[in-house]
Amino acid sequence: MKKVEGVFAPIATPFGADGTIDFGRYAENLAKFDKTGLAGIVVLGSNGEFTMLSHEEKLDLIAAVRKGMSADKVVIAGTGCESLKETVDLTKGAADRGADVALVINPCYYKRDLTESTIENFFIAVAEKSPIPVMVYNMPGNSGINLSSALVTRLSAHGNIVGVKDSGGNIVQISEIIAGVPSDFSVFAGSGSYLFVTTVLGGKGGTLAVANVAPDICAEIYALCSRKEYDKARKLQLDILQLNACVTSRYGIGGMKAAMDLAGFFGGAPRLPLQPANNVMVKDIRTQLEKLGLLGKYRT
Amino acid sequence: MKKVEGVFAPIATPFGADGTIDFGRYAENLAKFDKTGLAGIVVLGSNGEFTMLSHEEKLDLIAAVRKGMSADKVVIAGTGCESLKETVDLTKGAADRGADVALVINPCYYKRDLTESTIENFFIAVAEKSPIPVMVYNMPGNSGINLSSALVTRLSAHGNIVGVKDSGGNIVQISEIIAGVPSDFSVFAGSGSYLFVTTVLGGKGGTLAVANVAPDICAEIYALCSRKEYDKARKLQLDILQLNACVTSRYGIGGMKAAMDLAGFFGGAPRLPLQPANNVMVKDIRTQLEKLGLLGKYRT
Amino acid sequence: MKKVEGVFAPIATPFGADGTIDFGRYAENLAKFDKTGLAGIVVLGSNGEFTMLSHEEKLDLIAAVRKGMSADKVVIAGTGCESLKETVDLTKGAADRGADVALVINPCYYKRDLTESTIENFFIAVAEKSPIPVMVYNMPGNSGINLSSALVTRLSAHGNIVGVKDSGGNIVQISEIIAGVPSDFSVFAGSGSYLFVTTVLGGKGGTLAVANVAPDICAEIYALCSRKEYDKARKLQLDILQLNACVTSRYGIGGMKAAMDLAGFFGGAPRLPLQPANNVMVKDIRTQLEKLGLLGKYRT
């Protein structure tokens, strides 16, 4: 099995003028990412607008990512859905299309029904039925539910659950997870703003919106930590905080896609009702990219 | 156009042992509801586990409800999805299958992108493209986003937006909506626990989980208010508070389905990962039903 | 014992240019309130800036209110502090100065320590030691802690706890309290925006910031409900929603004091760091007062 370690980009889904997926642009982005220091791609993460896509579109995107990336790059596919049945179906489909790992978010709509034990049973059931290793995806900002360190620690004992992507940003929770899980369990930062501290604590990398825009800087932060060059890593981390905010908390998906366009990838507009970044946002994003020397860096 | 007024049951979706929809049981429940004082049925509400269902299952359920209810009963179909495209497609499909009104929840996953203006544009776009009138669905407990009274008031000016179902339970917000919308705009309570106060304030009824279990009591509360018999309505309202809690905040979907079974409808188990009510819950539910004389009341 | 029923103004504390309490202005306001339909005054409520005042200032204010109001008007004094000792001391001091009832907010700073049972013990201890009846004060918007309907229902069994002021605005919680407490327990609305529905449900009145500005309208809403003239009461309730928002959620203490100045009472500036309303706020407040015919109404 491939190691689930390093920095991953949760790749954006490009749409054409008619609202359908533009697979040509997608392939171009993939070719560029393949040459960076990224360990691989997360397809159908939150930044891939997975809730906006049909089951068929999702399967096609997984196949395209596997085809577009070198064999040594790891492909992680987001396969969590509200029902167990659809999650298992999609996970099997992802495995068939070459995904190495399934990244599974917890169901979240029925918040009163989704107790910790119900969610635990859900992850166990998915892990039992999945042909590929499962990574737990905690995304409380969007899902409204937090997966506690105690829950993740318990899940880490299952042989087919190999890691967690924690996008909650609670560094104490991340610390507790690292202190409690086996040493080969991959604890990933879910945002570029705490990649450095997660790694210093013993995390194995991250899946970061900002890696869609600044893949090499993100990969470098992780590499520097691996070489124990913490002061350099720390400086890079502080340098990217503002850009990271632009493509996450400040301007969302629209901001991230605008930043991709400015950096030389194809971003385009999100699927409606999500909106592209407006001029004020683009100006801020451009400023942050300029400071980091990223304006047009990935243009071919 | 039919009047959107009175009490509606957000009908549960019955599943068989193999996890597929049991349309036979569904028809039996519909036949029973058709004889009650309910004004109609909401199909694909939160209590119908709509996020657990495929597009095709949703269309089949709408058709079944229309077929199962008398022509004078109003059929409201939940058609909100995360993307505008899927929402419009499902709304058109619902209209084709005889739904009278589309109940549209706001997209909610991308909380940072879904500003009030983005959500407003979403509802306007759906209303423009929908062949049937649209009702706005505010469900902050599950969606994590509240639709403000100012937003709902602005939306009420659109010719094809005819009402709101507010499940937030903020009675000040409901009061502000009633004070701000046209008098023929239908403001619905989204839970049986505030049906009485919503109606006394000038609301037009409600869509209530507890109406799946106690349809006639709920309809009676509304009817009493219409006849200005407020003291009797008030007493019934206070009487059903505990049962209402059992089928909503206390035990969720599993609790509601267990209560349906005990009252004489078919409830069954929710779709996984949701769990059926356990014995402790069932005991509490049974006690509440007994107090109201509802145990087995709808058994045939 | 006097009946704790009807509408109360949580009187503002007027400050002079030097930041000390202006007792002359206070007496003038009291004289005006004494001639309205209010059942009495709440001194040292949240709107009285009680957290900004020293123990001595608090005692002086209670004495001034008792002196300034007719004997038949009920004086309720806010006496809750973070420690039990200070709460009991202040409650005894309030009784000595003629307060009829002590309104006790729960301690709230140590949120992790203040479990429901710890808070329950606190209220029981205060009630045991208080020479005057105690009213429980739930103010989650400021305290960050909600007192559940189950807790309030349990507390209502204590002989020296005679009511609750619920400023949380959760009408289901208020309904559950009314359904669970003895019929002579006074359930008060804590804001003018839900005075009508609380009363229709069986509540006994309210303590309302807006009663500092529109005392007679508020008293009239309650009187109309007592006479079962619900349609008139409902209309008045909807009419005051915007003014109520201006003096509570929209502009806070500064807004309420500005509204008092415009209505003909003395409001003045709050104690620092709280700020007076700015011009934009004052304009909005003036508009709302004009609509209700309250501009200068209480000027002498």
Next chain:
Amino acid sequence: MKKVEGVFAPIATPFGADGTIDFGRYAENLAKFDKTGLAGIVVLGSNGEFTMLSHEEKLDLIAAVRKGMSADKVVIAGTGCESLKETVDLTKGAADRGADVALVINPCYYKRDLTESTIENFFIAVAEKSPIPVMVYNMPGNSGINLSSALVTRLSAHGNIVGVKDSGGNIVQISEIIAGVPSDFSVFAGSGSYLFVTTVLGGKGGTLAVANVAPDICAEIYALCSRKEYDKARKLQLDILQLNACVTSRYGIGGMKAAMDLAGFFGGAPRLPLQPANNVMVKDIRTQLEKLGLLGKYRT
């Protein structure tokens, strides 16, 4: 001026059986802390139950700490109150009694009035009037208000504001503060669970409940980071997570005081209504102390 750097214990306030402060026990604790690696003491922090104390008790405690600690140890006094006037009075009193720095929490009761600009004005006014340097205290868990990184960064430009204690635990916010403030501005971790990551990012130390129980381990984490021995520091950090939880989020003030008793300091019971730890809690705390070799370590 003394450097504000290193690890501080937010010293507990010991109460006798009659509920008054036990200054003898306090002096004994101080004598023990004076011999540890701590940089100094925070008196009247949240863990000192400052909201439970009178103005006079507060002044006496500050004097006792100054008297009980060596001259080279830094004394930081918590002086924030709800009103500006009382805050300034207490700050001046603290300076008179030898406090080196004033730790000022923002007012928090009137959450609707306390906008970011009102809070900013408050801190500026305190800093202008304080005879000693001011440290900003962010404690959203208790206050319900978070001080943003933008606000703290702006405040760091004031000549008499020398640092921030951030107890929010949001490591991204702490990172943004460190990236934005002058290099001599002291950014302190507010809990022992993120002392290591705060220090690795460039913070200057922390004020930690757990330093009341494990002062030397906490000081060692900071010292190791200063010597760039990150792997050792990381290990100690992970080791104290469970004990840290016991004396903060898990069992609150009561838990911290019980842990002090077990470690050999005097803890005793908190002031009512706060409760001492129960037997179940004590057992957990004892287990954690044993693992770290702290049981009775500071007994004389």
